[in-house]
Amino acid sequence: TELHQFIRGLPKAELHLHIEGSLEPEMMFALAQKNGVKLPYASVAEVRAAYQFSDLQSFLDLYYAGAAVLQTEQDFYDLTVAYIQRALADDVRHVELFFDPQTHTARGIAIETVFAGIAGALRDAKARHGFSGSMILCFLRHLSEEDAMSTLESALPLRDAYADVWIGVGLDSSEVGNPPEKFAHVFTIAQAMGLHVVAHAGEEGPPAYIHGALDVLQVERIDHGVRAEEDPALMQQLAASRMPLTVCPLSNLKLCVVKDLRDHNLARMLRAGLCVTINSDDPSYFGGYMNDNFIATADALELSRAELLQIARNGFEAAFVSEQQKQSWY
Numbered sequence: 386t387e388l389h390q391f392i393r394g395l396p397k398a399e400l401h402l403h404i405e406g407s408l409e410p411e412m413m414f415a416l417a418q419k420n421g422v423k424l425p426y427a428s429v430a431e432v433r434a435a436y437q438f439s440d441l442q443s444f445l446d447l448y449y450a451g452a453a454v455l456q457t458e459q460d461f462y463d464l465t466v467a468y469i470q471r472a473l474a475d476d477v478r479h480v481e482l483f484f485d486p487q488t489h490t491a492r493g494i495a496i497e498t499v500f501a502g503i504a505g506a507l508r509d510a511k512a513r514h515g516f517s518g519s520m521i522l523c524f525l526r527h528l529s530e531e532d533a534m535s536t537l538e539s540a541l542p543l544r545d546a547y548a549d550v551w552i553g554v555g556l557d558s559s560e561v562g563n564p565p566e567k568f569a570h571v572f573t574i575a576q577a578m579g580l581h582v583v584a585h586a587g588e589e590g591p592p593a594y595i596h597g598a599l600d601v602l603q604v605e606r607i608d609h610g611v612r613a614e615e616d617p618a619l620m621q622q623l624a625a626s627r628m629p630l631t632v633c634p635l636s637n638l639k640l641c642v643v644k645d646l647r648d649h650n651l652a653r654m655l656r657a658g659l660c661v662t663i664n665s666d667d668p669s670y671f672g673g674y675m676n677d678n679f680i681a682t683a684d685a686l687e688l689s690r691a692e693l694l695q696i697a698r699n700g701f702e703a704a705f706v707s708e709q710q711k712q713s714w715y
């Protein structure tokens with residue numbers, strides 16, 4: 386339709402994308418074969434058939450298992466190049482991608498290998514396509530704060546070499562039972578280093594976790610944040626401060642955060658004045674990249690062109706780039 390064409394032509398920024406979650410089954414199979422990793426699936430079709438989730442944890446189990454095929458710098462490079470190709474096709478101009486070093490260092494992969502592969506692809510995309518991209522190192526919240534701290538320490542020597550791309554830290558993985566406060570110290574240190582700070586909060590966890598991310602971790606964006614709606618005072622605070630929420634509609638649907646996309650609160654939050662953005666989260670696992678998320682949401686919630694334009698602009702407003710850079714996009 387015309388509205389879909391309008392969406393495809395909108396310049397977009399993607400602020401909630403786990404690079405490991407962009408691993409398509411075809412690449413998973415190819416890398417498993419190359420690296421001699423055993424997968425519990427006989428075919429690409431079997432992998433896709435397994436992507437039926439009941440909640441966040443049921444997804445994370447497959448997501449971490451799939452990431453085990455990533456071994457060399459070239460693997461991380463190829464993974465990131467493949468994502469960038471999909472992003473370019475969707476008129477995504479800028480990405481601030483998440484990566485989970487602990488998933489890889491726990492398997493004996495050096496953190497340098499992870500940085501080099503992802504950053505190499507981002508730098509090549511900038512040179513070749515003018516594509517803008519940066520990296521946010523996420524701590525796995527089901528692990529201890531000590532583990533997060535040693536991960537940050539192991540990344541410190543890379544700070545200067547990757548100053549052009551490594552811009553922040555985040556917090557992901559199993560939310561309920563692992564509140565933001567658990568990571569207060571490591572976030573304080575990261576922020577003191579001049580890194581941007583974000584955290585997943587209010588995806589499955591209660592509004593109290595959003596308060597914790599804001600008040601204790603001092604985050605600059607909330608990843609997901611959809612459960613903010615249960616706390617009217619929090620909603621007012623988020624609107625007044627224009628605190629960005631990186632919402633992922635198809636993810637919320639696949640992980641049963643909402644039963645039906647027509648029940649999603651994205652439009653209500655947008656109309657309440659919140660800085661809502663649309664993102665793909667783990668596109669390979671949730672069945673859609675940026676345009677798929679925009680189109681499915683626009684159709685389900687009957688968003689207007691003006692609202693879609695606002696959502697796309699919010700992505701640039703919420704990006705960790707200079708005002709001058711933002712003005713070059715809008």
Ligand code: HPA
Nearest residue numbers: 403557558559585666667
């Ligand atoms: N939530 C928490 N952890 C994650 C997610 C998510 O949506 N995707 C990848 N890791």
Ligand code: ZN
Nearest residue numbers: 401403557666
């Ligand atoms: Zn996420």
